[in-house]
Amino acid sequence: MSRLRRMPPRQTRRRSYDQYCAAARALDAVGDRWTLLVVRELLGGPRRYTDLHADLPGVSTDVLASRLKDMERDGLATRRRLPPPSAASVYELTERGRGLLPVLAALSDWGAPELVERRPTDAVRAHWFAIPLLRALQAPGRVAVVEVRLDEGVFHLRLGDGAPSPYGDGPADAPDVRLTLDTDTRTALAAGALTLAEGVSAGQIKVEGDAALLGV
Structure with a gap:
């Protein structure tokens, strides 16, 4: 008979704080590193895995795959196959996942003072400024598709129309308004240090x- 002792099964890491608290429950689902940034990307609409990886510089393929799997399990995102002739799959947020937009908007407001200076190691994508600018341009009753042209690139916002995706990367098909601004102005506008009317x-x-759609 073998003298080798059978090793106990390896325990998997628990993902819960085991606290009966709404904040703790929320962090159980989205508190892991990269998860909220994946949500940020998917708020722009369905994305392929390769597109997500390209716009999340610094994340490993294993970690990204793990986060997406966790988000599917927790009901934050789904994966679906695109119809022919495409053979690709895309990830998209569920209604519960889209409900994280106010959370990311609040985090963007809180973190805006840290954008005073760009560090040499900082990556940047134009659409990363969509959420703070959405907050700056949104107003009750305001409905418009706004194309935003920055030094870093182009994205568009959908104001007030109840669209599942509040922004999209790249130019809009038929924008109502087009805004062009430089890096410093973008940062001031997103941080609330400058209003749209003042900038114009x-x-x-x-x-x-149609500038009147934005109240300017």
């Missing part, structure tokens, strides 16, 4: 299209 009046923001 000072010549820091170029507006094309």
